[in-house]
Amino acid sequence: QAKKAKHKEGVYYNIDMQDKMAWRIGIIRQLRHDFARNKLEVWYQPQLALDDLSLIGCEALLRWPASDGVYISPAVFVPLAEDAGLIVDIGQWVLEQACQQQKRLENMGTEICIAVNVSVPQFKVKGYAQTVKNTLLKYGVKPKNIELEITESVVMDELETVISTLSELKELGMEVAIDDFGTGFSSLSYIQSLPLDRLKIDRAFIKDLPNDDTGAIAALVISLGAKLGLKTIAEGVETQEQAQFLKNLGCDEVQGFMYAKPMPENELIEFINKR
Ligand code: C2E
Ligand code: MG
Ligand code: MG
Ligand code: MG
Numbered sequence: 001q002a003k004k005a006k007h008k009e010g011v012y013y014n015i016d017m018q019d020k021m022a023w024r025i026g027i028i029r030q031l032r033h034d035f036a037r038n039k040l041e042v043w044y045q046p047q048l049a050l051d052d053l054s055l056i057g058c059e060a061l062l063r064w065p066a067s068d069g070v071y072i073s074p075a076v077f078v079p080l081a082e083d084a085g086l087i088v089d090i091g092q093w094v095l096e097q098a099c100q101q102q103k104r105l106e107n108m109g110t111e112i113c114i115a116v117n118v119s120v121p122q123f124k125v126k127g128y129a130q131t132v133k134n135t136l137l138k139y140g141v142k143p144k145n146i147e148l149e150i151t152e153s154v155v156m157d158e159l160e161t162v163i164s165t166l167s168e169l170k171e172l173g174m175e176v177a178i179d180d181f182g183t184g185f186s187s188l189s190y191i192q193s194l195p196l197d198r199l200k201i202d203r204a205f206i207k208d209l210p211n212d213d214t215g216a217i218a219a220l221v222i223s224l225g226a227k228l229g230l231k232t233i234a235e236g237v238e239t240q241e242q243a244q245f246l247k248n249l250g251c252d253e254v255q256g257f258m259y260a261k262p263m264p265e266n267e268l269i270e271f272i273n274k275r
Helices: 015-036 074-083 087-107 120-124 128-139 159-172 212-228 240-249 265-274
Strands: 005-008 011-014 041-049 055-065 113-117 146-150 175-181 198-201 231-235 253-255
Touching: 015 074, 015 087, 041 087, 041 265, 055 074, 055 087, 074 087, 087 113, 087 120, 087 128, 087 146, 087 265, 113 175, 120 128, 128 146, 128 159, 159 175, 198 212, 212 231, 212 240
Parallel strands: 055 113, 113 146, 146 175, 175 198, 198 231, 231 253
Antiparallel strands: 005 011, 041 055, 041 253
16 A cells, blocks of 8 residues: 655655665664574575486575574575675675585585575675685685686676686686576676686576577577586476476576475485485
């Protein structure tokens, strides 16, 4: 329902906007509080090779259980954490969790790569590549076993700086993926100038497959990846039809509810042991 606009000091405030601002402030306060008390969790979603469905890696995904046991979506709180300047610390914590998780899996005989999402404010901190390097050293993790997922918004920042930071990370031997590929607003030309390993096709282009329109985009990304020597991984695969369609196009890898949902460590270990 429409609420009344309130006239205040010459500026029109919409009451819905005021509510929204109060809500945002409340969420940020609670997030800061819960992060400080170590209440956040990292869950892991398996990534599989499409040809033989072997486990190649996992994506680390933040989880925030609110007081009533309901999880607040990272799609909601990550942007708020970015605005509030909290994402740098939270992101570093996620990287450290992922490193320790990688090591525990390796020690039980499963050496896979864990992918970690990187936000723009994190990537922009001076010395970011060095921080990542130090973190890997701290936990004794091989660089090839951690992948950083950046979005087009990271790339759009300042190409020279982005290239030099990415080059540093690549020289270490880390993996780099472009997340949500095709949903950003950057030009395609940047993709050639970046040292990358993988294109992640956004779920938006997968969910209606094998419908023609989005099928054309998925096909385009997969052939672009092949031409540039990059692996392609499809996000959000939920049906056998989607998987078959992607396989026919030559997509390399998949991640989706059809194979496994994001899960906490104990379930991930069960998942691995059952295979
Ligand atoms: P993302 O990086 O693109 O992660 C993939 C999202 O797709 C995850 O949502 C995952 O649960 C969801 N997904 C995977 N397969 C399926 C499927 O088959 N069906 C459906 N409906 N969804 C699927 P999630 O965990 O809710 O995360 C949302 C977004 O929040 C992430 O999108 C990422 O942008 C952000 N995020 C999560 N964790 C972190 C983090 O540690 N740092 C940063 N900076 N962002 C994070
Ligand atoms: Mg991601
Ligand atoms: Mg994504
Ligand atoms: Mg996404």
